[in-house]
Amino acid sequence: xxxxxxxxxVGGGIMAASLAYNLRKDGFTGSICIFEKxxxxxxxxxxxxxxxxxxxxxxxxxxxxxxxxxxxYKKFEEEMAMDGEPCxxxxxxxxxxxxxxDKSLPIFKEIMKIQKSLGVRADLMNxxxxxxxxxxxxxxxxxxxxxxxxxxxxxxxxxxxGYLKKIKSxxxxxxxxxxETILTETQKVTGxxxxxGESYHAPIVVNAAGAWSGELSKKIGIEIPVKPVxxxxxxxxxxxxxxxTIPFTFDPTGLHFRGEGSKIVVGWAKDVxxxxxxxxxxxxxxxxxxxxxxxxxxxxxxxxxERGWAGLYDYNPIDHNAIIGGHPALxxxxxxxxxxxxxxxxxxxxxxGLSELIHLGKFETIDxxxxxxxxxxxxxxxxxxxxx
Numbered sequence: 001x002x003x004x005x006x007x008x009x010v011g012g013g014i015m016a017a018s019l020a021y022n023l024r025k026d027g028f029t030g031s032i033c034i035f036e037k038x039x040x041x042x043x044x045x046x047x048x049x050x051x052x053x054x055x056x057x058x059x060x061x062x063x064x065x066x067x068x069x070x071x072x073y074k075k076f077e078e079e080m081a082m083d084g085e086p087c088x089x090x091x092x093x094x095x096x097x098x099x100x101x102d103k104s105l106p107i108f109k110e111i112m113k114i115q116k117s118l119g120v121r122a123d124l125m126n127x128x129x130x131x132x133x134x135x136x137x138x139x140x141x142x143x144x145x146x147x148x149x150x151x152x153x154x155x156x157x158x159x160x161x162g163y164l165k166k167i168k169s170x171x172x173x174x175x176x177x178x179x180e181t182i183l184t185e186t187q188k189v190t191g192x193x194x195x196x197g198e199s200y201h202a203p204i205v206v207n208a209a210g211a212w213s214g215e216l217s218k219k220i221g222i223e224i225p226v227k228p229v230x231x232x233x234x235x236x237x238x239x240x241x242x243x244x245t246i247p248f249t250f251d252p253t254g255l256h257f258r259g260e261g262s263k264i265v266v267g268w269a270k271d272v273x274x275x276x277x278x279x280x281x282x283x284x285x286x287x288x289x290x291x292x293x294x295x296x297x298x299x300x301x302x303x304x305x306e307r308g309w310a311g312l313y314d315y316n317p318i319d320h321n322a323i324i325g326g327h328p329a330l331x332x333x334x335x336x337x338x339x340x341x342x343x344x345x346x347x348x349x350x351x352x353g354l355s356e357l358i359h360l361g362k363f364e365t366i367d368x369x370x371x372x373x374x375x376x377x378x379x380x381x382x383x384x385x386x387x388x
Contacts (some may be wrong), residue, residue: 003199003386004200004349007354007358008200008202009206010207011035011207011212014046014160015343016034016336018169019208019354020161020172023359024170027267030113030274032171033172033200035174035179035192036174036175036176037177037178041160046157050156051155051156051159051263051344052342052345053156056115056120056146058111059383060244061232061366062342062382064366065112066367069349074091076091076159080163082168082169082175087161088158089158092154093149094151094247095248099145100145100146100252101252103353105143118142121150122146123147124146125147126145127234129144132248134247139313142206144258152248157343168189178193178194179193179194180193181193182220183201187329189202189332205333206334206354207333209337212228213235216359222329224327225317226338232308232310233311234266234285236303238264238303242301242382244265245259246258252366255268255289263306272317276312277310282305284303290303314337314340316339320384321339321382322338322346322371323373327369327373350368352365353365370382
């Protein structure tokens with residue numbers, strides 16, 4: 001039947017692509033169809049993300065997901081090669097640098113104990129060592145820093161395209177159009193209904209709609225804590241150039257910046273206001289970001305904003321961590337969302353985990369049960385003290 005599939009994924013971003021890829025690799029032979037409303041991916045969160053990849057989290061589940069995903073990204077260009085042509089993703093390991101004050105230093109010292117026990121490399125530097133490592137910084141208010149040498153960033157759009165081309169070659173179907181709702185009967189899913197009125201049927205429906213996933217789930221009476229939150233990024237050029245490549249640097253205020261070629265990308269997850277808003281506010285940079293940048297480093301005193309863009313987090317307001325797994329109230333309904341800004345770096349692991357749960361009925365590679373939707377009712381949040 002033309003409108004019948006074995007598995008439907010709503011949303012065609014990196015989570016959907018990773019899941020479909022891993023399902024095929026894990027031996028799922030049924031028909032898979034991905035439904036994506038934005039055929040050009042213009043407003044998709046994946047291409048609008050920064051593409052950060054790190055292992056320096058504070059919880060075991062996030063560290064293990066990072067470690068798995070890191071290994072995937074290291075081999076991604078070869079693994080996603082098509083017809084002998086590698087999939088270039090521009091993966092640069094310039095490291096993550098966390099600038100610490102008297103309040104955050106003891107927190108990170110405790111975090112490093114967990115990281116070390118799991119084999120994560122991280123270097124603790126005092127104030128003097130931080131200044132030597134990054135000479136242009138003002139370190140007077142800092143107690144030290146932590147450097148993650150294995151971290152870096154890749155081009156999210158290239159990664160997404162690599163996944164999409166590969167899964168299409170593996171027989172995964174795509175339909176471009178907006179899903180109106182998920183179809184259900186007698187506590188199980190039966191498919192989806194499009195805005196056009198057309199229906200498609202499957203015994204398994206995966207909600208991978210990112211920032212739209214909470215709204216989609218609410219339509220069938222199932223509340224999941226995922227809301228759309230705007231994040232803005234600005235690409236700048238400074239008059240005074242830096243001597244070395246800038247690592248992905250996090251200020252104690254929460255502001256962050258990193259080098260990208262000859263430019264610098266800056267962002268600040270300062271405000272939390274819900275809504276599907278893609279407006280870029282240059283005044284936010286001028287009034288909020290620029291003074292903090294200039295205080296941290298005199299190289300930022302004279303600069304030009306070259307461009308900027310805004311994208312949406314699939315924001316989980318309860319514990320800011322992913323929701324991965326089936327929903328106990330509805331058979332065949334699975335969720336992979338709520339990553340709150342670290343979805344790109346965890347996508348390979350998240351797709352692998354949900355693939356195992358769907359195909360094998362259990363997690364095998366990494367136990368992702370702490371990220372189940374049931375944790376909210378059980379009051380067992382995953383509290384991550386190193387979320388950025």
